[in-house]
Amino acid sequence: MAKRSVLTLVSEDASQDAERGDYDDLATGENNDSEEFDLERKSRRAETVKKDLQMQKTEGGVFSRETLENVAKLGVGGYIDRIMGPISTGKEADVFLGELKGKKIAIKIFRLASASYFRNPTVLQYIIGDERFKKIKQTPHDLIKSWALKEFRNLKKAEEGHVRVPKPIAIEKNVLVMECIGQDKPALQLLKARVDDYGKVFTDIVSQMARMYQADMVHADLSEYNILMLEEKPYIIDYAQGVLLSHPKAEEFLERDVRNICTFFRKKGVDCEPDDVLKKVKEKKVKGRVKRVN
Numbered sequence: 001m002a003k004r005s006v007l008t009l010v011s012e013d014a015s016q017d018a019e020r021g022d023y024d025d026l027a028t029g030e031n032n033d034s035e036e037f038d039l040e041r042k043s044r045r046a047e048t049v050k051k052d053l054q055m056q057k058t059e060g061g062v063f064s065r066e067t068l069e070n071v072a073k074l075g076v077g078g079y080i081d082r083i084m085g086p087i088s089t090g091k092e093a094d095v096f097l098g099e100l101k102g103k104k105i106a107i108k109i110f111r112l113a114s115a116s117y118f119r120n121p122t123v124l125q126y127i128i129g130d131e132r133f134k135k136i137k138q139t140p141h142d143l144i145k146s147w148a149l150k151e152f153r154n155l156k157k158a159e160e161g162h163v164r165v166p167k168p169i170a171i172e173k174n175v176l177v178m179e180c181i182g183q184d185k186p187a188l189q190l191l192k193a194r195v196d197d198y199g200k201v202f203t204d205i206v207s208q209m210a211r212m213y214q215a216d217m218v219h220a221d222l223s224e225y226n227i228l229m230l231e232e233k234p235y236i237i238d239y240a241q242g243v244l245l246s247h248p249k250a251e252e253f254l255e256r257d258v259r260n261i262c263t264f265f266r267k268k269g270v271d272c273e274p275d276d277v278l279k280k281v282k283e284k285k286v287k288g289r290v291k292r293v294n
């Protein structure tokens with residue numbers, strides 16, 4: 001049952017994350033388990049992850065039955081073994097640290113209760129203008145699930161375009177499972193991280209933006225909050241707002257992303273001009289496919 005509803009897409013290019021270990025194995029879920037993987041084990045794991053989640057506190061109070069069921073399905077499917085504790089509790093989503101086959105994962109749970117946020121016209125524009133989500137129902141629950149699915153698909157798209165992102169593992173309605181950036185402890189946001197060479201990180205981020213643009217996508221919420229730093233390398237996260245270039249406001253969003261990045265790096269003493277950055281981000285698309293660097 002869970003197998004059908006859990007939408008997991010396994011990367012076709014395993015080589016790009018060689019440095020970060022075999023996350024592709026994790027994205028295969030139960031198919032990768034031994035033959036002893038029986039019903040009893042599945043249901044035990046579902047109970048474990050459900051209980052784990054029930055123990056967590058969230059700003060919105062307890063988790064709904066639906067969210068607990070979605071997490072349980074991911075447990076049955078072999079996409080979550082344990083949920084350990086919160087990494088971040090926000091207004092629209094909570095992110096938890098979890099474990100899967102001995103590796104740390106991040107589990108982002110979109111609040112089903114935050115319907116009013118998702119119905120706000122400013123927020124709606126990111127999904128309604130996206131050709132992939134033209135036909136979605138605009139009921140609060142469907143909007144939230146589409147928002148989560150959009151983040152998952154954008155992560156896949158970015159990953160396929162060789163952007164440095166957490167590897168998406170699985171999605172079940174409002175619950176998204178991905179690689180945890182930072183296996184010893186979750187990586188810090190660019191805003192809070194210790195950075196030795198801001199110039200180098202800035203150049204790297206511009207290159208990541210170019211890759212995204214070449215993959216036909218704009219992040220649309222890029223800032224020092226949505227970039228995690230691990231070993232001086234930036235990982236771009238929080239892709240739910242990301243839109244395709246065919247979105248009527250894609251260029252406007254890109255310009256805003258560029259301005260946000262320039263504002264932050266200027267404060268850190270990096271000499272950057274938004275117009276030049278914009279040109280750099282776009283020029284690679286004109287020149288052809290960018291090569292993989294990680």
Ligand SMILES: Nc1ncnc2c1ncn2[C@@H]1O[C@H](COP(=O)(O)OP(=O)(O)OP(=O)(O)O)[C@@H](O)[C@H]1O
Pocket residue numbers: 087088089090091092093094095106108166178179180181182186187188189225226228237238239
């Ligand atoms: N894959 C990941 N690995 C490690 N930490 C993560 C990962 N994804 C998210 N986080 C942590 O969780 C925080 C919130 O994640 P994210 O930015 O995706 O959610 P959000 O949409 O901003 O949530 P809200 O706006 O409700 O606070 C991040 O700033 C980061 O600290």
Ligand SMILES: [Mg+2]
Pocket residue numbers: 225226238
């Ligand atoms: Mg964020």
